[in-house]
Amino acid sequence: MSLRNIKIEMLAWFEDRLGLSGITKFLREKKVPQHRHSIWYYTGSAILLFFCIQVITGFMLVFYYKPTLEEANASVGRIMTEVPLGWIIRSVHSWAASFMIALVFVHLISIWLTKSYRKPREMTWMSGIFLMAVSLAFGFTGYLLPWDDLSLSATKVGTDIPRSIPVVGVWVTKLLRGGEDVTGDTLTRFFGIHVCILPVFIFILLAFHVYFIQKQGISLPLRAEVNKEEVKSLPFWPNFIYREVVVWLVLVGIIFSVAIFLPPSLEKEADLMAPAPEGVKPEWYFLFLFQTLKIFPPKILFIHGDTIAVFLMILAGILFFFLPLIDNKPVATKGKVITLMAYVFILYAVVMTVWSLW
Amino acid sequence: MKLKHSLFTRRQFLNGLLGGWLGALLVSFLYPVAKFIFPPYREPEEVILPLSNFKDMKPNSVRNFSWGTKPGIIKKTDDGTLQAFIAVCTHLDCNVTYLPEQRKFFCACHDGWYDENGINISGPPPKPLRQLLVVIEKENLILRKEGVK
Numbered sequence: 001m002s003l004r005n006i007k008i009e010m011l012a013w014f015e016d017r018l019g020l021s022g023i024t025k026f027l028r029e030k031k032v033p034q035h036r037h038s039i040w041y042y043t044g045s046a047i048l049l050f051f052c053i054q055v056i057t058g059f060m061l062v063f064y065y066k067p068t069l070e071e072a073n074a075s076v077g078r079i080m081t082e083v084p085l086g087w088i089i090r091s092v093h094s095w096a097a098s099f100m101i102a103l104v105f106v107h108l109i110s111i112w113l114t115k116s117y118r119k120p121r122e123m124t125w126m127s128g129i130f131l132m133a134v135s136l137a138f139g140f141t142g143y144l145l146p147w148d149d150l151s152l153s154a155t156k157v158g159t160d161i162p163r164s165i166p167v168v169g170v171w172v173t174k175l176l177r178g179g180e181d182v183t184g185d186t187l188t189r190f191f192g193i194h195v196c197i198l199p200v201f202i203f204i205l206l207a208f209h210v211y212f213i214q215k216q217g218i219s220l221p222l223r224a225e226v227n228k229e230e231v232k233s234l235p236f237w238p239n240f241i242y243r244e245v246v247v248w249l250v251l252v253g254i255i256f257s258v259a260i261f262l263p264p265s266l267e268k269e270a271d272l273m274a275p276a277p278e279g280v281k282p283e284w285y286f287l288f289l290f291q292t293l294k295i296f297p298p299k300i301l302f303i304h305g306d307t308i309a310v311f312l313m314i315l316a317g318i319l320f321f322f323l324p325l326i327d328n329k330p331v332a333t334k335g336k337v338i339t340l341m342a343y344v345f346i347l348y349a350v351v352m353t354v355w356s357l358w
Numbered sequence: 359m360k361l362k363h364s365l366f367t368r369r370q371f372l373n374g375l376l377g378g379w380l381g382a383l384l385v386s387f388l389y390p391v392a393k394f395i396f397p398p399y400r401e402p403e404e405v406i407l408p409l410s411n412f413k414d415m416k417p418n419s420v421r422n423f424s425w426g427t428k429p430g431i432i433k434k435t436d437d438g439t440l441q442a443f444i445a446v447c448t449h450l451d452c453n454v455t456y457l458p459e460q461r462k463f464f465c466a467c468h469d470g471w472y473d474e475n476g477i478n479i480s481g482p483p484p485k486p487l488r489q490l491l492v493v494i495e496k497e498n499l500i501l502r503k504e505g506v507k
Contacts, residue, residue, distance in 0.1 A: 076445075153452050160451040164413055171396070180399040181427040273422060273429040275445070275455030276466045293450075294468050304447070305482065333397040 020033070026214070031237035039223050040110035042247050044104055044213075049248050050100035051202075053255065054138075057093040058195070063143070067191035069184025071267035072147035080266060091096070091259035097139055099255060101285045104132050108346050112323075112342045116219035117245035118331050122324035125210040127205055129321045134202045141194040147187055148267035153280040155190075156182045164306040166312075183272060222332055289313065371396075380443045396423055402426045402444060404502040412440065418474075420456045423501070430452050430490070430501070433474070441488040442501045443476050 014022055032041060062081055079086035111117055112132050114319040117125035144155045159182060162172035178185035213341065220231060282290050292313070296305035318324065327338050366374075407423060415421060415434040420443070423430045432443040433456060443463070445454050452467035462479075463472035471480040476487035491502040 067434065108447045153467055156452055157450040163451075174396055174399075178395075179397050179427070180401070184429050185397065269461075272422060274453060275464075276447075276452035280452065280465045293484065296482070298449075298478070298482050304484050307485075 013286070016223050022136070027237050028235075030214075031233040032218060032236050032240040033110050033220055033231045035221055035231055037063055037110075037114055040107075040114065041218065042109060042244060044242050046251055047100055047103045047107060047252060048245060050096045050103065051206075052254075053092065053096045054100065054197075057089050057096065060089050061093055062195060065191075067145070067188050069147075069187060072187055073266070074143065076146045080263075087263055088256075088259060091263035092255060094264040095254055095259045095262075097142060098284065099251075101135055101139055101283075103137050105159060105285070108132060108265065109342060109346065111219075115218070115222060115327070115331075115335050115337060115338065117324040117327075119324075119328065119332045121219060124216065124323060125324050126207060127209040127212060131202065131205045131209060134198055134205060136285065138202075139285065141190040141198070141285055142189045145194065146266055147270045149270055149274070149277045150267055150280060152182065152270035152308075153276040154282045155186065157280070158282060158286070158291075159186070161306070161310060164304060164308075164310045169270040181272075208266070222334065262309075284353065287356045288349040291352040291356035370416040385433065390394045395437070400426075401503070404500055407501070409494060409497050409499045415440075418458050418461065420458070425490070425501070431456055432492075432499075432501075434473075440492045440494075440499070441475070442492050444490065446488070447483055448485040454487065479507065480504075 032038075040290075061079065062154045064071040064075060064079050064086065066072060076090070079090050081087070083089075094162065111125065113130070115210065140155075140158060144151050159173055159176045162176070165172070176186070176189075177183070178189040281287065293309050300307050300308055321339075327335055329335060367472050382457075391413055394410050402425060404408040405425060406422065412421060412432060412434075413415065415432075417434050417436045418456075420431050420433045423432060425444050429445045431443045433441045433443070435441060445456075445463075446452070447465035447467065447470050448453050449465065449468055449470050454463045454465045454470070454472070456463050461474040463474075463476060464470070465481070465483065470478070470483040472483065472487055474482045476489055478484070478486050489504065493502065
């Protein structure tokens with residue numbers, strides 16, 4: 001029996017048991033439209049690339065990291081100084097998190113501006129908002145794990161914010177902290193959330209998100225959506241994948257360069273009883289929310305300023321989630337107000353972020 | 359099948375019964391889960407410290423202590439009495455510090471300020487710092503929650 005026959009027989013054996021020919025046929029026939037907005041199609045797979053980097057470097061870090069009050073900071077120190085190439089792994093994990101979140105924002109804004117969330121893609125948008133929330137939760141829980149001064153205070157603030165919501169807020173804070181205050185229990189709990197709970201959620205959400213995209217086909221620009229034949233297209237396999245591979249290689253080059261030349265620092269171990277250090281800041285992607293909280297006065301009329309700020313944020317989140325149902329116009333309409341809102345949102349986030357760094 | 363004076367059919371009744379039973383079963387599983395994930399917390403009723411540790415304090419100076427899992431600050435006023443504060447900002451829970459030269463408590467997280475008696479004077483804090491009752495009994499300095507005798 002020749003090698004070729006063995007291969008054919010093996011494939012047939014698997015085909016009989018798994019019946020995957022439908023999927024390979026789908027991938028062979030899948031086409032990706034080419035137009036002047038095609039560049040945004042690459043943001044999704046770039047996020048996926050960084051997510052894979054996070055999974056791999058995360059697996060590696062977990063071999064040495066110790067999620068307890070006594071050992072967390074020292075174990076990160078050990079990763080940075082003693083573990084062979086540990087500093088690069090931690091640096092890549094830290095930087096890839098930022099890159100991933102940044103790309104999530106770009107991905108989201110591109111879909112907002114091109115109105116790709118409209119019928120029938122509403123649920124793709126909604127699963128995407130959940131994915132963003134889970135990504136931010138990854139960032140928030142991961143920030144505490146090095147257990148240094150800044151991360152402790154940022155976590156104290158972050159977990160205290162729900163408290164301004166009446167009735168349920170106190171319980172959310174307790175749930176996050178594993179008690180009344182941020183303690184070693186919070187660290188262990190955040191580690192559990194970071195490495196067990198969130199990964200399960202992100203994989204389930206990702207499966208739905210990708211399924212929806214395949215089910216409905218990739219979206220087209222508004223004008224092209226009406227008369228589909230006009231748009232040129234590229235076979236997904238192998239032409240489009242090759243192009244994506246080029247993008248991935250460039251991004252891998254960038255992430256390793258940044259990670260090697262600008263590794264994250266490790267501040268001194270967090271002391272639960274020490275006063276908050278100056279310059280407490282969350283990760284950059286929370287800065288605009290942080291600044292929003294900061295500028296609210298203690299009281300507006302008779303209500304706490306924070307309560308109002310948090311309510312506004314929750315309201316914005318809800319409106320955001322239901323955007324496809326609010327803007328349920330026919331696919332081809334322009335939606336100038338929605339576009340304007342996207343720019344206002346970008347402007348607000350940028351101004352607030354810059355202000356908080358001032 | 360529905361009897362003449364009945365509000366719902368036998369099937370609806372049985373479905374409701376079964377659904378209600380399943381719901382109750384689910385709640386009976388979720389209750390211990392909820393109990394498990396919220397650990398018990400008891401704020402200390404009082405903290406007893408040796409008075410000798412605080413005898414040599416100068417006016418307008420502070421010492422730290424632990425109030426359960428929260429940091430506390432003991433401050434000597436100009437007239438020699440001791441004041442005890444829970445050194446946690448009433449805004450968003452950051453630990454505050456006392457700046458003797460300015461005679462103010464300061465929270466670095468969101469630029470919150472309190473005067474020397476812990477009254478919120480500037481920035482986002484909505485309330486004064488929590489103050490504890492200071493009692494001196496023989497060689498002990500006892501700090502109690504306000505209202506506990």
